[in-house]
Amino acid sequence: MNLTFAILAALTVVSAIAAMSLRNLVHCALCVAVTFGGLAALYLKLGAPFVGWAQVLIYVGAVAILIVFAILLTRSDAPAQPVVSKSWVAGIAVALLVFGVLTRAVMTSEITIQQPPAKPEPTVLKIGTELMTRYVLPLEATGLLLTAATIGAVIIALQEPVSKRKNVAGSSNTEQAGGASPAPNPPIPGGHV
Amino acid sequence: MIIALLKGLFLMIWKVLGDQPDPKADFLAALPEALRVLASVVLSVVPIMVTFPLLFAITTLLERKGLGRIQNRLGPNRVGPCGIFQPIADGLKMITKEDIVPRNADQLVHFLAPIALVIPTFLAYAVLPFGRHLVPINLDAGILFFFAVGASTELSVFMAGWSSRNKYSLLGAMRAIAQMISYEIPLIISTVTVIMLAGSLSLVDIVAKQTGFVGGILPHWNVFTPWGFAGFVMFLIASLAESNRSPFDLPEAESEIIAGHLTEYSGFKYALFFLAEYLGMFAVSGLAVTLFLGGWSAPLPYLDWMPTYVWFMAKLMAIVCLFIWIRGTLPRLRVDQLLNFAWKFMLPMSLLNLVVAAIWHFTSVWSFPGELAARWLLCAAMIAIPYVWLGRALSGDKKSTLRIYRFAD
Amino acid sequence: MTPLPAYLLLSSLLFSIGLAGALTRRNAILVLLGIELMLNAANLNFIAFWRYGMEPEAITGIMFVIFSIAVAAAEAAVGLALIISIYRHYKTVNLDKVDELKG
Numbered sequence: 001m002n003l004t005f006a007i008l009a010a011l012t013v014v015s016a017i018a019a020m021s022l023r024n025l026v027h028c029a030l031c032v033a034v035t036f037g038g039l040a041a042l043y044l045k046l047g048a049p050f051v052g053w054a055q056v057l058i059y060v061g062a063v064a065i066l067i068v069f070a071i072l073l074t075r076s077d078a079p080a081q082p083v084v085s086k087s088w089v090a091g092i093a094v095a096l097l098v099f100g101v102l103t104r105a106v107m108t109s110e111i112t113i114q115q116p117p118a119k120p121e122p123t124v125l126k127i128g129t130e131l132m133t134r135y136v137l138p139l140e141a142t143g144l145l146l147t148a149a150t151i152g153a154v155i156i157a158l159q160e161p162v163s164k165r166k167n168v169a170g171s172s173n174t175e176q177a178g179g180a181s182p183a184p185n186p187p188i189p190g191g192h193v
Numbered sequence: 194m195i196i197a198l199l200k201g202l203f204l205m206i207w208k209v210l211g212d213q214p215d216p217k218a219d220f221l222a223a224l225p226e227a228l229r230v231l232a233s234v235v236l237s238v239v240p241i242m243v244t245f246p247l248l249f250a251i252t253t254l255l256e257r258k259g260l261g262r263i264q265n266r267l268g269p270n271r272v273g274p275c276g277i278f279q280p281i282a283d284g285l286k287m288i289t290k291e292d293i294v295p296r297n298a299d300q301l302v303h304f305l306a307p308i309a310l311v312i313p314t315f316l317a318y319a320v321l322p323f324g325r326h327l328v329p330i331n332l333d334a335g336i337l338f339f340f341a342v343g344a345s346t347e348l349s350v351f352m353a354g355w356s357s358r359n360k361y362s363l364l365g366a367m368r369a370i371a372q373m374i375s376y377e378i379p380l381i382i383s384t385v386t387v388i389m390l391a392g393s394l395s396l397v398d399i400v401a402k403q404t405g406f407v408g409g410i411l412p413h414w415n416v417f418t419p420w421g422f423a424g425f426v427m428f429l430i431a432s433l434a435e436s437n438r439s440p441f442d443l444p445e446a447e448s449e450i451i452a453g454h455l456t457e458y459s460g461f462k463y464a465l466f467f468l469a470e471y472l473g474m475f476a477v478s479g480l481a482v483t484l485f486l487g488g489w490s491a492p493l494p495y496l497d498w499m500p501t502y503v504w505f506m507a508k509l510m511a512i513v514c515l516f517i518w519i520r521g522t523l524p525r526l527r528v529d530q531l532l533n534f535a536w537k538f539m540l541p542m543s544l545l546n547l548v549v550a551a552i553w554h555f556t557s558v559w560s561f562p563g564e565l566a567a568r569w570l571l572c573a574a575m576i577a578i579p580y581v582w583l584g585r586a587l588s589g590d591k592k593s594t595l596r597i598y599r600f601a602d
Numbered sequence: 603m604t605p606l607p608a609y610l611l612l613s614s615l616l617f618s619i620g621l622a623g624a625l626t627r628r629n630a631i632l633v634l635l636g637i638e639l640m641l642n643a644a645n646l647n648f649i650a651f652w653r654y655g656m657e658p659e660a661i662t663g664i665m666f667v668i669f670s671i672a673v674a675a676a677e678a679a680v681g682l683a684l685i686i687s688i689y690r691h692y693k694t695v696n697l698d699k700v701d702e703l704k705g
Binding site for chain 1: 604605606607608609610611612614615616617618619620621622623625626627628629631632634635636638639642645646649650652653654655658659661663664665667668669671672673674675676677678679680682683684685686687689690695698
C-alpha cells in the first residue's frame with residue numbers, strides 16, 4: 001500500500017510479537033510500549049490526532065508505567081521457568097484460527113471494495129461539543145467508573161495491617177508501608193502502594 | 194537559482210527578526226517542489242535544536258554563578274573572564290570522559306535510555322509559540338501533544354534505573370517515577386483551567402486570548418486573575434517536581450542516593466540526561482509563559498515595538514531565574530513529604546481552582562465596579578480560605594517556634 | 603488493496619497476537635498485556651472504520667475509542683492491583699501454580 005503504512009504496520013507487529021514472546025518481563029513491557037506508540041502513529045495517519053496523542057499520554061505515559069511497576073513489585077527469586085505453559089500449541093492454534101476467520105470475513109465483504117470518502121477533519125472543539133451534548137451520559141459514567149477503579153485498585157493492593165489484634169492504644173492504622181511483611185517483597189519506595 | 198535561494202534566506206531572516214508573517218515562503222518558493230516539505234521541516238527544527246542547547250549551556254553557568262552568590266561565594270571564575278567559558282570546559286569534559294557501562298547491565302536498554310529521554314523532550318518544543326508568527330506547528334490539540342510527550346519521558350527514567358542493575362538506581366528510578374506521576378495531575382488540572390477559559394487546546398489560541406489590555410494598561414494575562422495566579426503558582430511547583438529540580442530533586446541528589454537513576458551513566462550519556470533535564474525545564478517554563486504570562490505579548494501597550502520573541506525569551510529566562518532562586522533557597526523535601534504534598538494539598542487545591550475558574554467564567558457578565566470587586570473577592574476568598582485551612586490541617590500539631598541556636602565552644 | 607482492508611487485517615493480526623500471548627504465557631502480567639493488546643487492536647478497528655466508513659462526520663468511532671481507552675486503563679489498574687494482591691498471598695504470579703481456591 002503506502003510506504004508509511006507499511007513501515008508503521010511492520011514496527012507495530014514486530015514489537016507486538018516481541019512483547020508476547022520475550023523471556024525477560026521488562027523487555028516485554030518496553031516492547032508493548034513501542035507497540036502502543038506504533039498504534040498511536042497509525043491513529044495519526046488515519047486523521048484522528050486527538051485519539052493518537054491521548055493514546056500516547058494514557059498508554060505509554062501511564063499504563064506502561066503501571067505494568068512496569070507491577071512487574072517490579074511481583075518479582076520472585078525463583079530460577080527462570082519455562083516461558084510458555086504446557087498447552088501452548090492449543091493457544092497458538094486458536095489464535096491462528098481466529099486470525100483466519102477474521103481475514104476471510106474481511107476479504108470477502110463488500111465494504112472493502114468501496115471507494116473511501118473524503119478525509120474528515122475532526123477538530124477538538126467538535127469532540128468536546130459531542131462529549132458534552134450527545135455523549136454526556138457515557139462521560140459521567142466513565143468518570144464514575146474511573147473513580148471506582150482508582151479506589152478499588154488502591155484498596156485491593158493495600159497491605160493488610162501487621163497486627164490483626166486490636167491494640168490497647170487503639171491506633172491500628174490500616175496503611176502500613178513495607179515493613180514487617182515477609183520477604184521477598186522488594187522495598188516499596190515512598191510509603192504507599 | 195542560487196541567487197533566488199540566497200535572497201529567500203535573507204528575506205526569511207529579515208522577516209523573522211522583524212516579526213512578520215510567513216517567513217519561510219520566499220525561501221521555499223525558490224526550491225524545487227520535491228524538497229519543499231523537507232526544507233520547511235528542517236528550517237523549523239534546526240533553530241530550536243541550536244537555540245535551546247545553547248541556552249542550556251548559558252543556564253548552567255548562570256545557575257552556578259547565581260547559586261554561588263546566594264550561598265555567599267563566587268561561582269566559577271577561572272575559565273575566562275567571570276567564568277564565561279565554563280560551559281565549554283564542561284562540555285569538553287563530558288564528551289571526553291570514558292563511557293563506563295557495568296558488565297551486568299542490560300546493554301541495549303542502558304544505551305537507549307538517554308536517547309528515549311532526549312527525543313520526547315525536544316519534541317515538546319514543536320507547539321510552543323515563540324513569537325507572533327513563530328510557532329513550529331499549530332496543532333489543534335497542542336497541549337495534549339505537549340503532555341503526551343512529557344509523559345513518555347517517564348518510561349525512559351525507568352529504563353535508565355532498571356537497566357543499570359543497581360539497587361540504588363532502581364530505587365531512585367521508582368522514586369523519580371512516583372514523583373513525576375504524582376505531580377502530573379496538579380500540572381494538568383492547572384492547565385485545564387486555562388483551557389476551559391480559552392476554549393481551545395491550541396496554544397496559539399490561548400495566547401491570542403491573552404493579548405489586549407484591560408483599561409488600557411493592565412495586560413489581559415491569565416496570571417492577573419485569582420484562578421490564574423493560583424494556577425500559575427501550582428503549575429510552577431508541579432513543573433519543578435516534573436523536571437526533578439530542587440526542592441524536589443530527591444531522585445538525583447548526591448547526598449541521598451548517589452545519583453539515583455543516573456548512577457551508572459558517565460560521559461556523554463550523563464551529559465544527555467543533564468541536557469534533557471534542563472531542556473524539560475525550559476519547555477515547561479515556555480508552557481507556563483504561554484498559558485499564564487501571555488506568551489509573546491508585551492506587558493504594556495507602549496512596549497510592543499520590541500519583537501515578540503524577545504518578550505517570550507525574557508519571560509522564559511525570568512522563570513528560569515526564579516527556579517534557580519528557589520533552588521538556592523529551599524531545602525530538599527523528603528520523599529513522603531513530597532508525595533503527601535502532591536496528593537493531599539496540590540490535588541484538592543487544583544480541583545478547587547477549577548471550580549473557581551468556572552465561577553469566574555460564569556460571572557464574567559458582572560461589569561459594574563461593585564460587582565467587579567465582588568467577583569474578585571469571591572474568587573480570591575474561595576482560593577485563599579481553603580489554602581489556609583488545608584495548610585493548617587495538614588501540618589498537624591507542629592508549631593513553628595523561634596529557633597534557638599547552640600554553638601560549640 | 604484499498605486502505606480499509608489493510609487496516610482491518612493489521613488489526614486482526616494484532617488481535618490474534620494478543621490472543622496467542624494471553625493464551626500461552628504463564629505469567630499473569632503477560633496475560634494482562636495480551637488483553638491490553640487485544641483492546642488496542644479493537645480500537646484500531648474502530649478508527650479505521652470511522653475514517654473509511656459510511657459517515658465520518660458523526661465522529662462516533664473517535665468517541666467510542668476515547669471511552670474504550672479510558673475503560674481499558676481502569677481495567678489495567680484493577681487487574682494489576684489484583685495481581686499484586688495474588689502475589690502477596692501465593693508468592694508467585696505463575697498462573698499454573700495459582701490453582702487453588704483455598705486461601
